Amino acid sequence: xxxxxxxxxxxxxxxxxxxxxxxxxxxxxxxxxxxxxxxxxxxxxxxxxxxxxxxxxxxxxxxxxxxxxxxxxxxxxxxxxxxxxxxxxxxxxxxxxxxxxxxxxxxxxxxxxxxxxxxxxxxxxxxxxxxxxxxxxxxxxxxxxxxxxxxxxxxxxxxxxxxxxxxxxxxxxxxxxxxxxxxxxxxxxxxxxxxxxxxxxxxxxxxxxxxxxxxxxxxxxxx
Amino acid sequence: xxxxxxxxxxxxxxxxxxxxxxxxxxxxxxxxxxxxxxxxxxxxxxxxxxxxxxxxxxxxxxxxxxxxxxxxxxxxxxxxxxxxxxxxxxxxxxxxxxxxxxxxxxxxxxxxxxxxxxxxxxxxxxxxxxxxxxxxxxxxxxxxxxxxxxxxxxxxxxxxxxxxxxxxxxxxxxxxxxxxxx
Numbered sequence: 001x002x003x004x005x006x007x008x009x010x011x012x013x014x015x016x017x018x019x020x021x022x023x024x025x026x027x028x029x030x031x032x033x034x035x036x037x038x039x040x041x042x043x044x045x046x047x048x049x050x051x052x053x054x055x056x057x058x059x060x061x062x063x064x065x066x067x068x069x070x071x072x073x074x075x076x077x078x079x080x081x082x083x084x085x086x087x088x089x090x091x092x093x094x095x096x097x098x099x100x101x102x103x104x105x106x107x108x109x110x111x112x113x114x115x116x117x118x119x120x121x122x123x124x125x126x127x128x129x130x131x132x133x134x135x136x137x138x139x140x141x142x143x144x145x146x147x148x149x150x151x152x153x154x155x156x157x158x159x160x161x162x163x164x165x166x167x168x169x170x171x172x173x174x175x176x177x178x179x180x181x182x183x184x185x186x187x188x189x190x191x192x193x194x195x196x197x198x199x200x201x202x203x204x205x206x207x208x209x210x211x212x213x214x215x216x217x218x219x220x221x222x223x
Numbered sequence: 224x225x226x227x228x229x230x231x232x233x234x235x236x237x238x239x240x241x242x243x244x245x246x247x248x249x250x251x252x253x254x255x256x257x258x259x260x261x262x263x264x265x266x267x268x269x270x271x272x273x274x275x276x277x278x279x280x281x282x283x284x285x286x287x288x289x290x291x292x293x294x295x296x297x298x299x300x301x302x303x304x305x306x307x308x309x310x311x312x313x314x315x316x317x318x319x320x321x322x323x324x325x326x327x328x329x330x331x332x333x334x335x336x337x338x339x340x341x342x343x344x345x346x347x348x349x350x351x352x353x354x355x356x357x358x359x360x361x362x363x364x365x366x367x368x369x370x371x372x373x374x375x376x377x378x379x380x381x382x383x384x385x386x387x388x389x390x391x392x393x394x395x396x397x398x399x400x401x402x403x404x405x
Contacts, residue, residue: 010310014297022293026263033263033289038281040271134264152264 031153039152039185103184106201108172110213113203116172117144117216127170130161132186133207141217143174143210151185158193165195177206238384244373245302245385248315251370252299255354259292266292269352273325292354294318302377305386312377319374323367326351330360 026032033039108116116127122145129146131138138148147164149157165171171190175182187200203210211217234240259266267288270276276284295318298311330347333339341347345361353363383389 007309007313010307011313014301014307014310014314015294018294018297019290021297022290025260025293026289031264033267033285035282035285035289036280037285038279039267039285040278041281150264152267 030156033152103187103202104197105173105184105187106198108201108203110203110205110209110215113143113172113174113210114213114215116170125164125168127172128164128168129203130165130171130173130186130190131207132173132175132182135221137176137207139219139221141211141219142207144216144218146174146218149173149186149189151182151189154186154189162193165190165193165199169199170201171195171199172201172203174203174206174210177204177208177210180206235380235382236384238382240376241308241380241382242385244312244376244380245305245308248312248370248373248377249299249303252295252315253303254299256292256294256296256299258354259352260296263288263292266352266354269350272352273329275325305383306388308377308380308383308386308388312374312379316371316374316378319367319371322353323364323371326353326360326367327364330364333360 026035113129116122117129119127121127129143130149131142131146132149132151133142134150135148138146147157147161149161173183173186173190175186183202183204183206187202190200191197205213228236267284270284270288271278276287278284294314298315298318301307301311302315329349329351330344333347333349334341334344337343339347345359347360348357349360350357351360351363
């Protein structure tokens, strides 16, 4: 009986110590999690292109077939030189896995993204790239002049990025590529900041696609 | 007349099985716990892939992502030191009993009856959120079964040889010889 009570006491002491240390260290560290924040929740976009509000069945169709999200986005009324024009003439380069979340954003291809960084307006931040990966990944290599927005620590970037995102005509977000969803979460974060949906695009191929196709890479932290 | 001591009891009394179990469990738990503590976001994403916790309210998943690695680390550290060994053994065993089937089920989900990208079930390779990166599901299941056995040894052993806690335990004083005055 005494042995059982002592063991129970040990279990309680272990759990209490671990919980105390965990919560204290999480509160103190810069990259700690906010316990109440829903990192994966879908916010309602502030504005939404009418053609993107179609039935869910359109969004769920395979990306390489006609009638896919890419095809739906072709008729999106935008004032830009629409990325969808490019998509219409090219095969879809959607590398997403089937279990990756659906999203309301426009999609850009490597060719279009590559064209943007070679545009002289790119230096003026009319169009910006946003890297949704963590510090380490960003420093190992990113698209030239890409800004950072780690969606799990968005508070750290809001000061630098919010005004820039409001002023930009177009924001292209990317992460690792493949089944990475962080670009989608970063896009949702921008929507929460009040950035219009029409301005936000996703480069779904991500840095993997960019590197594989020979896109230029910049290394180091953002200056 | 006292019964002869069984082989298991004799092995346990030697303290070596407990020491081996403590070292195996302790090193693994500290290593994997620290890896998760260093990158809580990555661990949060990996927890999410199991769909075992609700995403809303966010408290559940976020709290687990923050606290669980510390439970692992503290358990591992106490096992290595040899303090609160039985308590740490029980907590470790409970965690392993929960996580091992979850990893196995996730492996089955990825295998998808052979229709997925993996040719055989044992070829299924994914980051289980255990702290060691991508692992093969069969290897991980076998490893967890071994760790569970070690946790059970730590829980059931009566020996405290090689344990730090032995220093704190007050031993009963040897009985004084009675001096009878006749």
